[in-house]
Amino acid sequence: MNKLRFVFLFLILVCNPTFAGANEYEVVPYTGPERGMYEGGGADTTLSFSELPLSLQIVYISGLLGVSIVFYKFLPLFLGRIKRKCTNPNRDKILSYIVVNPGNTIADIEKDLGLNRSSIRHHVRMLHLYNKISIVKKCKFTLLFENSDNYTGIEQKIAFAMRNSTRKSILTSIVQNPGITNQEITETFDIDKSTVHWHISDMYNEELIDFDNDGKFKRYFLKPSIEKNVEKILIMSETEI
Missing domain, CATH: 1.10.10.10 (Winged helix-like DNA-binding domain superfamily/Winged helix DNA-binding domain)
Structure with missing residues (x-):
C-alpha cells in the first residue's frame, strides 16, 4: 500500500509541471506604471514547442520520461494485484459449478459445495465484476450463468x-x-x-x-x-x- 501511495504522489509531482509546460507559452509586454496598460489585447505571438525556453522543454520531456518509467516499473505490480484478486480456489470452484449448472442460485451453491453463504455472495460479486458470470432476475430468484454467448x-x-x-x-x-x-x-x-x-x-x-x-x-x-x-x-x- 505504501508503494502505491508513493507512486500516486510521484505522478502528481511529475505531471503538474508537465501539464503546465504543455500549455501555450505566451509572451506579453511589460505594463509598468510609466507605460500604462497595454492596449493591444491578448498575446503578441504564440510560440511552438521548439521556441520555448530550454528549461521548459526539459521540464516537459523529463515529466514524460518520469511517467513512462513509473508505468513501466509498476504496471506489473498492478496487473499482479488484479490477477491475485481474480484467482481464488473457492471462486474457481464456484465458477466451475455455474458453468456446469446454468441457472443455479446462491442457495444451490451453498447446498452442493458446502461453502459459507456470505463468502459465496462475495465471490459471486467478484465474478460478476470481472465479467465471468451474468446475473438474471426471475421472480424471487437470482439466477447465475456463465457470462458468454453460450446461453440465449x-x-x-x-x-x-x-x-x-x-x-x-x-x-x-x-x-x-x-x-x-x-x-x-x-x-x-x-x-x-x-x-x-x-x-x-x-x-x-x-x-x-x-x-x-x-x-x-x-x-x-x-x-x-x-x-x-x-x-x-x-x-x-x-x-x-
Whole structure:
C-alpha cells in the first residue's frame, strides 16, 4: 500500500509541471506604471514547442520520461494485484459449478459445495465484476450463468424451468411425447391436475410450449424453434455436480 501511495504522489509531482509546460507559452509586454496598460489585447505571438525556453522543454520531456518509467516499473505490480484478486480456489470452484449448472442460485451453491453463504455472495460479486458470470432476475430468484454467448434468453428461461423437478418432468415428458395431454401427464406422474395445469400455463406464457385443441383435450408440444435449446439444457442438467 505504501508503494502505491508513493507512486500516486510521484505522478502528481511529475505531471503538474508537465501539464503546465504543455500549455501555450505566451509572451506579453511589460505594463509598468510609466507605460500604462497595454492596449493591444491578448498575446503578441504564440510560440511552438521548439521556441520555448530550454528549461521548459526539459521540464516537459523529463515529466514524460518520469511517467513512462513509473508505468513501466509498476504496471506489473498492478496487473499482479488484479490477477491475485481474480484467482481464488473457492471462486474457481464456484465458477466451475455455474458453468456446469446454468441457472443455479446462491442457495444451490451453498447446498452442493458446502461453502459459507456470505463468502459465496462475495465471490459471486467478484465474478460478476470481472465479467465471468451474468446475473438474471426471475421472480424471487437470482439466477447465475456463465457470462458468454453460450446461453440465449430463451435458454435462460428453459434453465429456470428445469430448476423445479416437477416442471422439469413435465417438460421432459412433452419433449419425449409430443401431443401428450394434461390428463396423461397427471396419470403418469401422479400429480394433481391443478398443479400440472399451473406448470403448463406458466411454460406456455414463457413461450416454451404450445398446444392444439383436440375435442375436450389440449395436446401439448414443444415449440419447434426451441427444440435444440431444450435439448442443450437437458443435457447440461443431466451432468450437474
